[in-house]
Amino acid sequence: MVMPRIFFYGKIYLRYFGQYFKGRLAYRSDILIQMVFALSTQITSLVFIVIIFNHIPDINGWSYGEILFIYGFAQISIALFSMFFSNLIQLGRFYILDGNFDRVLLRPLPPLFQIIIERLDIGSFSTLAMGVGALLYAAAKLDMSLSAVECLIFFGLVLSATLIFAGLVLILVSLTFWIKDPTGALAWPLMTVREFAKYPITIYTPALQVFLSWILPLAFTSFYPATLFLGREDYVLYVYLTPVIALLIWGLGILVWNLGLRRYESSGS
C-alpha cells in the first residue's frame, strides 16, 4: 500500500519535530532558563511599547490601537518564521562549510525540506506570545470582533506573511552556494529592515514605502494584511496580493535554491 506522499511528508515532519524536542530535553534546564529569559525580555518590550504609545495618541492618522495591531501582526509572522524556518540561516556555516550538507543529500528527502525541519526554534515561542498579546490588547482597544470567516482569512494572511518572510530568507541564503558566507550575513539586511515593517509604512518617505512594498516586500508581512481588519479601504488590493506575493517569492526562492544546489562542491574531507 502506497501512502500518499503528502501524508508521508507530514509524518516525517512530525517525527523530526518529536525528535527535536527529545534532543532538546537533554538540556532541560537550559530550555527553562532560555524560555524564562526570552519571555521576560518580551514582556519588558511589550510594556515599553504600551507605555510609549499611550503617550502618543495618534501618528499620521493611525490610532494607538491600530499601530499596536500592526505591530502585533508583524511580531506573530516573525515569530512563526523563527520557529519553523530559522534553520535556513544555518545553511552557510553548519550545512555547507561544516559539511553537513553531504549527509542531507544522502537521504531520500528533498534537501530544502530536511533543512527546514531539522531544527525548530522554540525560544521564539515567547515572541509569538507577545505578538498575540499585543494583537488581543489592540483588538480589545479597537472594539474589534471577527466573524468565523474573518478569522480564517486572518490565519490565511498570517501564513502568507510568514511564508513571505521565509521565502525572502530562502532567496538570500541560497546565495551562499555562490558566495561562501559562514556568518549568515546575507540574511542580516532582512533582519534590520523588518523593524521598519512593524509600523504603518505611511509614516515613512515615499522612497522607503516603495522599497518596503516592491523591493524587500516586508510591508506585506504586517502592514498591508493587517489593514484589512482595521477597516481601511485604501489597501484592499494589497491584502489580496499578499498570498500571491508569498507564492511568487517561494517560486523564486526555489528556483535560486535549485540553481545553487547544482553548484554545491562539498568539502575536502
Added chain:
Amino acid sequence: MALIAVENLTKSYKTFKRKEGLKGAFINLFKREYEFVQAVDNISFHVESGEILGYIGPNGAGKSTTIKILTGILTPTAGEVAVNGLVPYKRRQQHVKNIGVVFGQRTQLWWDIAVIEAFTLLRDIYEVSKTDFQAQLKKFDEVLGIGPLLHIPVRKLSLGQRVRCDIAASLLHNPPVVFLDEPTIGLDVAVKSNIREFIKEMNASLGTTMILTTHDLSDIEYLCQRSLIIDQGKIIFDGDLQQAKDELARQRKIQVDLYERVDIDSIRDQLKVAELEFAGQNDYSLTISFNKDEISAIDIIQKILDLLHPRDIKIEEPTIETVVKEIYEKRSL
C-alpha cells in the same frame, strides 16, 4: 549491463587563490583568481553485481571525490555515471534509496539524539517495515554488537562505537549497493576485524555490491578480489592485487644469519647472485636479493647450506604494501 558504470568521468573543483594577510584579504574581496583542481581525470570502470571493489590510492588521489559523485552528492564536470541504471546526481532522491553510504571520517547520524532514535527516524524515512527493522537490528547487534549503544546519544559515542552504528544505519534499508569510504579508519584491531567479517558476510549472504576505500591494505587483502588504484585522478591499476603481488614483486629476499663473518665476494661468485650484501651492523647476517624468475629460493638455500653453517634463514615475501608502493612509484617516474 554492469551495476555501476563509470565512463570518462572527470571532476574539477574550482577554488580561488587566497592571498595572505590583511592586505591580501582586502584584494580578495575585489579580485579573485580561480584555480582548478583536477580531482578525477577521465576515469572509466565497471562494477558487476555482487562484487566488492577495493578503491585505493594515496591521499588526495580522488577517491572520496569519485564516491561523492557515485552517491549523488557531487555533479561531475564531464563524463557519465550510472548506478543501478540511474544517474545519481539527476535522480538523487530515488538513487539514494538504493544505496548505503558510510564515511568513516564523518557521521551520517544526528548528533543530539540517541542511536535508536536515529535508527527509527531512518526507518520512517526509508519506509522500512517494523518487522524488517527489528530483524535488521537483531542482526546488527549479533555481528556489530551495537545493542548496548542504542540508548546513548551519538555525540557521546567513541569513534569505533560510532562507526559501527554508522555502518548499521547505512544498511537498515537493505540497499543493494554500498559505498564505504574509509570505514576502518582509526579503529582498533578487534573492531576492524569485526567490521571486515560483517562486510564479507553481507556480501556473501545478500550479494550486496560494494566499493570500499581504505588505506589499510589488509582490508583489501581480506575483502577484495579486484582493486582499482587511483593516483592524481587517474586509474593506474585495475585488477587482482594478490595476482599483482605475484607478478610485480619478482624481487624476493633471503636473509641468512651466520655464526661468523665470511668472505662475501667468494660466496657471490659461487651463488651467481649479483645482489648479495651484509645486512645489519654486526656483519653476521647476509641479505640476498634475487629475481624469482631467474633463480628459485630452493636453489639458493641449497647452495647456502653447502657453503655455510647458517644459524637461521628467513625468506621475505613481498607484502601487498610493497606491491602497492611499487605501483605508486612506477607511476611517478
